[in-house]
Amino acid sequence: MSLYGRIYGGKVFEFAEVDGDISTMYHPSFVWVCLDGVEPAPSVGWGAVEVDGHWLFSPSxxxxxxxxxxxxxxxxxxxxxxATGVTVNGLAIETTRDSQALIASTGLAAIYDPDYRCNFKTATGFVEIGAEQIAAIAKAVRAHVQACFDRELVLLRAIETGEFTDEMLLEGWPNSAPPESAELQ
Structure with missing residues (x-):
């Protein structure tokens, strides 16, 4: 015997326990889903949606x-x-997309000219910094952004395997503390 749930209007409407092919026992317009092994077992009124041939259920x-x-x-x-920012040697550095682009171009200037200096705007105001400091900031920003993408990939893999939980969405992201190698010289 297998337990089936009939889906109607995006919800579990009723149950039937039968031997054999349920699709031959009812009108073909009825949508029956085998619930054998589904945990937690849905109840009448639970939401139901089919995604890529698999059914997902949620409480009413x-x-x-x-x-x-x-x-x-x-x-x-x-x-x-x-975009939460990083702190590098006490400087609050923005990590928005616009800031990332500006930091990357400033970093490139520092690579081409080791004597390069500029007035750099932090989240709390301007500071004058040199090429070595610019490189440290660029490294810290890049490490922060990459850590965010790495966490996204971990979560996407959890979604693919069905192991993702709502709590995971808020856990494991990088904080704004600088990597030790990002200290300004």
Whole structure:
């Protein structure tokens, strides 16, 4: 015997326990899903959505989120975390996309001219820094941004394997503490 749930209007409507092919026992317009091995077992009224041939269930009142929607949430969280900034030798450095681009171009100038100096705007105001300091800032920003993308990849893999939980979305992201190698000289 297998337990089946009939899906109607995006919800679990009723159950049937049968031997054999349930699709031959009811009108073909009925959508029956085998619930054998589904944990937690859904109840009548639970939401149901089919994604790539697999059914996802959620308690009544909770949204059913597809893996694609979970991936979008993860990407949005990564984008937010990416822009949280870093601290390098006491300097608060912005890590927005615009700041990343400016820091990269400043870093390139420092590579071409080891004597390069500039007035650099931090989150708290201007400081004059040299090529070595610029390189340390660029390294710290790049490490922070890469750590955000690395965390996103871990979460996407968890979504793919069905191991993702809502709590994971807020855990494991890099903080704004500088890597030890990012100290200004």
């Amino acid at each position: 009142g909770s949204p059913v989120i597809s893996p694609e929607q979970q991936a979008e949430l993860v990407a949005a969280e990564r984008f937010t975390r990416e």
